Amino acid sequence: xxxxxxxxxxxxxxxxxxxxxxxxxxxxxxxxxxxxxxxxxxxxxxxxxxxxxxxxxxxxxxxxxxxxxxxxxxxxxxxxxxxxxxxxxxxxxxxxxxxxxxxxxxxxxxxxxxxxxxxxxxxx
Amino acid sequence: xxxxxxxxxxxxxxxxxxxxxxxxxxxxxxxxxxxxxxxxxxxxxxxxxxxxxxxxxxxxxxxxxxxxxxxxxxxxxxxxxxxxxxxxxxxxxxxxxxxxxxxxxxxxxxxxxxxxxxxxxxxxxxxxxxxxxxxxxxxxxxxxxxxxxxxxxxxxxxxxxxxxxxxxxxxxxxxxxxxxxxxxxxxxxxxxxxxxxxxxxxxxxxxxxxxxxxxxxxxxxxxxxxxxxxxxxxxxxxxxxxxxxxxxxxxxxxxxxxxxxxxxxxxxxxxxxxxxxxxxxxxxxxxxxxxxxxxxxxxxxxxxxxxxxxxxxxxxxxxxxxxxxxxxxxxxxxxxxxxxxxxxxxxxxxxxxxxxxxxxxxxxxxxxxxxxxxxxxxxxxxxxxxxxxxxxxxxxxxxxxxxxxxxxxxxxxxxxxxxxxxxxxxxxxxxxxxxxxxxxxxxxxxxxxxxxxxxxxxxxxxxxxxxxxxxxxxxxxxxxxxxxxxxxxxxxxxxxxxxxxxxxxxxxxxxxxxxxxxxxxxxxxxxxxxxxxxxxxxxxxxxxxxxxxxxxxxxxxxxxxxxxxxxxxxxxxxxxxxxxxxxxxxxxxxxxxxxxxxxxxxxxxxxxxxxxxxxxxxxxxxxxxxxxxxxxxxxxxxxxxxxxxxxxxxxxxxxxxxxxxxxxxxxxxxxxxxxxxxxxxxxxxxxxxxxxxxxxxxxxxxxxxxxxxxxxxxxxxxxxxxxxxxxxxxxxxxxxxxxxxxxxxxxxxxxxxxxxxxxxxxxxxxxxxxxxxxxxxxxxxxxxxxxxxxxxxxxxxxxxxxxxxxxxxxxxxxxxxxxxxxxxxxxxxxxxxxxxxxxxxxxxxxxxxxx
Numbered sequence: 001x002x003x004x005x006x007x008x009x010x011x012x013x014x015x016x017x018x019x020x021x022x023x024x025x026x027x028x029x030x031x032x033x034x035x036x037x038x039x040x041x042x043x044x045x046x047x048x049x050x051x052x053x054x055x056x057x058x059x060x061x062x063x064x065x066x067x068x069x070x071x072x073x074x075x076x077x078x079x080x081x082x083x084x085x086x087x088x089x090x091x092x093x094x095x096x097x098x099x100x101x102x103x104x105x106x107x108x109x110x111x112x113x114x115x116x117x118x119x120x121x122x123x124x
Numbered sequence: 125x126x127x128x129x130x131x132x133x134x135x136x137x138x139x140x141x142x143x144x145x146x147x148x149x150x151x152x153x154x155x156x157x158x159x160x161x162x163x164x165x166x167x168x169x170x171x172x173x174x175x176x177x178x179x180x181x182x183x184x185x186x187x188x189x190x191x192x193x194x195x196x197x198x199x200x201x202x203x204x205x206x207x208x209x210x211x212x213x214x215x216x217x218x219x220x221x222x223x224x225x226x227x228x229x230x231x232x233x234x235x236x237x238x239x240x241x242x243x244x245x246x247x248x249x250x251x252x253x254x255x256x257x258x259x260x261x262x263x264x265x266x267x268x269x270x271x272x273x274x275x276x277x278x279x280x281x282x283x284x285x286x287x288x289x290x291x292x293x294x295x296x297x298x299x300x301x302x303x304x305x306x307x308x309x310x311x312x313x314x315x316x317x318x319x320x321x322x323x324x325x326x327x328x329x330x331x332x333x334x335x336x337x338x339x340x341x342x343x344x345x346x347x348x349x350x351x352x353x354x355x356x357x358x359x360x361x362x363x364x365x366x367x368x369x370x371x372x373x374x375x376x377x378x379x380x381x382x383x384x385x386x387x388x389x390x391x392x393x394x395x396x397x398x399x400x401x402x403x404x405x406x407x408x409x410x411x412x413x414x415x416x417x418x419x420x421x422x423x424x425x426x427x428x429x430x431x432x433x434x435x436x437x438x439x440x441x442x443x444x445x446x447x448x449x450x451x452x453x454x455x456x457x458x459x460x461x462x463x464x465x466x467x468x469x470x471x472x473x474x475x476x477x478x479x480x481x482x483x484x485x486x487x488x489x490x491x492x493x494x495x496x497x498x499x500x501x502x503x504x505x506x507x508x509x510x511x512x513x514x515x516x517x518x519x520x521x522x523x524x525x526x527x528x529x530x531x532x533x534x535x536x537x538x539x540x541x542x543x544x545x546x547x548x549x550x551x552x553x554x555x556x557x558x559x560x561x562x563x564x565x566x567x568x569x570x571x572x573x574x575x576x577x578x579x580x581x582x583x584x585x586x587x588x589x590x591x592x593x594x595x596x597x598x599x600x601x602x603x604x605x606x607x608x609x610x611x612x613x614x615x616x617x618x619x620x621x622x623x624x625x626x627x628x629x630x631x632x633x634x635x636x637x638x639x640x641x642x643x644x645x646x647x648x649x650x651x652x653x654x655x656x657x658x659x660x661x662x663x664x665x666x667x668x669x670x671x672x673x674x675x676x677x678x679x680x681x682x683x684x685x686x687x688x689x690x691x692x693x694x695x696x697x698x699x700x701x702x703x704x705x706x707x708x709x710x711x712x713x714x715x716x717x718x719x720x721x722x723x724x725x726x727x728x729x730x731x732x733x734x735x736x737x738x739x740x741x742x743x744x745x746x747x748x749x750x751x752x753x754x755x756x757x758x759x760x761x762x763x764x765x766x767x768x769x770x771x772x773x774x775x776x777x778x779x780x781x782x783x784x785x786x787x788x789x790x791x792x793x794x795x796x797x798x799x800x801x802x803x804x805x806x807x808x809x810x811x812x813x814x815x816x817x818x819x820x821x822x823x824x825x826x827x828x829x830x831x832x833x834x835x836x837x838x839x840x841x842x843x844x845x846x847x848x849x850x851x852x853x854x855x856x857x858x859x860x861x862x863x864x865x866x867x868x869x870x871x872x873x874x875x876x877x878x879x880x881x882x883x884x885x886x887x888x889x890x891x892x893x894x895x896x897x898x899x900x901x902x903x904x905x906x907x908x909x910x911x912x913x914x915x916x917x918x919x920x921x922x923x924x925x926x927x928x929x930x931x932x933x934x935x936x937x938x939x940x941x942x943x944x945x946x947x948x949x950x951x952x953x954x955x956x957x958x959x960x961x962x963x964x965x966x967x968x969x970x971x972x973x974x975x
């Protein structure tokens with residue numbers, strides 16, 4: 001099986017690193033980006049299998065980034081999973097309404113993060 | 125006489141006495157003179173006759189012998205008497221024989237007396253003598269007497285005048301004194317004046333008058349003094365009252381002035397009658413500038429007719445209205461958000477005399493709420509971000525994927541990991557609780573089987589139970605609940621995991637669910653150490669565990685039960701704990717049962733929204749309540765659907781102003797009496813003036829839950845006619861009923877009540893027995909005569925006990941009797957609710973029968 005590629009977009013370097021390590025240990029290829037803009041550039045440069053997108057980021061936040069990704073034909077088809085500290089049902093519903101594949105709550109378990117993402121993609 | 129009447133009494137008495145005296149004297153003198161002159165005349169005439177006889181005798185011979193000379197001499201002898209002016213001896217044939225004096229003119233002399241004496245000679249009458257006298261003596265005598273009499277009269281009158289002037293005082297002086305005293309009393313109001321009383325004698329009426337006058341004055345004086353004392357008292361009282369009143373006014377003014385809330389009063393035309401400084405401050409103008417101005421016209425951003433203004437109208441129902449609105453601040457034109465209570469003031473005539481509006485500026489509160497939300501959101505993000513990194517790093521380390529650590533290091537990593545997880549739970553719980561308690565959590569109610577939910581929770585905790593050696597046993601009565609299943613599961617997991625934690629190995633945790641009336645009761649029972657009696661309440665508070673070490677040993681956050689309580693209460697239920705009889709504790713919570721869908725056949729709600737964004741949320745919530753939803757995609761579809769007798773119509777408005785035409789279109793499409801629920805950002809001004817349509821406004825943004833509840837309330841479709849002449853009491857009753865979401869109409873008299881009943885048949889009548897015009901008995905009698913009204917539920921609300929015979933006279937449909945003084949408002953509401961429940965139940969039965 002070809003290793004999957006994930007793009008992690010988060011403004012917190014520590015979290016990027018932990019998430020990256022978690023995916024790498026599970027055999028994934030990981031690209032990390034520190035902001036929405038960098039994330040979009042990375043996604044255009046090398047389209048990943050999935051984008052893990054932090055919701056709360058300065059300047060361009062998760063939903064904003066997602067909207068730009070949707071607006072661009074090159075990135076429109078890439079599934080997006082939100083990574084968020086807000087886990088209220090209302091928030092989840094709001095994100096779902098935007099059209100993202102899934103939402104993963106912070107703090108996440110690094111041991112199960114890759115399998116969670118996989119199951120979200122499989123469930124779609 | 126007329127002039128005498130106007131004279132003062134003294135002169136009057138003088139005049140009367142003098143007149144009387146003068147009359148008497150004149151009469152007496154007159155009589156005397158007349159009598160005297162008559163007798164003088166008579167003697168004079170006698171003298172004349174005697175003279176005539178003498179002359180006649182003497183002249184007889186001369187006449188016989190026709191001796192003229194002798195005859196003339198004899199006749200001339202009468203000259204001795206000067207009063208005889210003429211004389212003659214006439215022959216038998218009438219010719220004068222001799223004459224004397226002025227015989228020729230004698231016949232023409234006036235005031236003369238003629239004396240005839242026949243002259244005889246030897247008994248033969250030969251001639252006659254005529255003497256003419258002018259009675260000179262008599263006349264001068266009479267003249268003399270008149271003069272004397274007059275002099276006597278004058279002297280007598282003078283004497284009389286002198287005497288009357290002195291003597292009349294006997295009579296007039298007391299009268300003059302009386303008059304003087306009376307005048308003084310009149311002019312000086314001096315009731316201490318007395319007249320000097322004459323010595324007491326039985327016959328003197330004047331003394332009696334004086335005494336009576338004095339007594340009268342004494343009486344008047346006494347009364348006057350009493351009156352003055354009274355007046356003084358009254359004045360004192362008035363002063364005291366005025367002082368009290370002004371104190372009260374000052375106090376009220378002080379209260380008004382110092383009140384933090386804005387308060388102003390408007391007359392029915394919207395003009396401010398008073399305003400306090402807080403209100404003036406919020407409105408951005410001075411108190412004196414605003415009083416007398418039309419506040420309604422000034423303070424609203426959008427122009428609404430006064431009669432439709434929920435804040436300013438004195439005629440809009442209900443009489444007491446509360447809500448949120450925005451007012452324009454005059455100084456800078458900024459719109460200030462406010463929360464207001466507007467109360468109609470009923471004047472003594474029973475008509476609205478204005479409104480009093482109490483309001484407060486809530487912009488700060490709204491800002492704080494916003495800040496709080498932002499803060500919670502920020503905290504949630506800021507705390508979770510580092511926690512995520514720590515949790516991730518520790519997770520990777522602890523799993524040994526990055527190299528196997530030494531056993532002690534491994535243990536430290538485990539401690540760090542479990543505490544990180546606990547910290548995460550703590551943050552989640554605190555935020556969760558904060559949201560639950562501030563009421564901002566939306567419940568996602570859906571029908572769910574109670575048995576499934578209880579089993580799911582137990583199964584989820586099976587592994588934990590197995591580890592602790594505790595068996596979980598579930599006995600659940602089947603029931604369909606309308607709850608947010610995530611939340612109830614959270615609560616169940618919390619309670620069951622607690623039970624497991626505190627249960628010794630080898631014991632059982634019992635989870636039971638049973639149905640009781642309108643509630644579903646879930647109990648979780650353990651056989652652990654139990655909770656001390658004095659902590660049964662406290663454990664539901666934050667961080668109040670039975671033992672402080674529990675949170676460390678058992679991994680709890682100390683917030684679980686507090687969250688459970690919030691969840692139970694958000695669902696309209698309760699939660700409590702008690703000690704089990706043998707050992708351990710029992711945690712019980714209740715959930716209200718939804719109205720049974722079996723008894724409510726398909727109830728349709730028409731849902732119309734311009735852009736259909738909220739349709740899924742509203743439809744889900746409505747369907748969860750057993751209502752079927754028909755979505756209208758255009759106004760035309762809406763009007764068509766509305767004509768098919770739906771349970772209710774729900775309209776989501778984006779532009780409130782455009783809604784009136786829509787509502788009119790709906791009304792014309794034959795759907796009168798169908799409740800209409802409007803959700804809009806602002807309350808449409810026309811709400812309340814559509815008599816036939818029951819329109820409700822739900823402010824936006826509104827959750828599906830809130831809207832669905834409003835629809836259900838409107839669908840309940842109950843309305844009450846309150847017939848009560850006491851406006852204050854009526855207002856209390858109406859407010860209590862309206863708070864319960866019941867529409868209320870009010871009639872103050874029996875006639876009004878009948879007029880209202882002819883217009884519209886309510887679900888329930890609250891009737892006061894004593895009413896003006898027609899009393900309660902008459903109203904009931906009238907209703908009994910109408911098929912549509914004869915079986916309406918009735919609550920007779922009277923001041924006195926109603927006898928059994930009277931009760932029979934008053935009974936319509938289900939009827940209850942309540943004595944005013946014996947029943948609290950709460951009990952009154954309960955009775956109303958009971959009667960209304962009977963109504964809806966009967967409706968359902970009818971519907972079921974029809975089906």
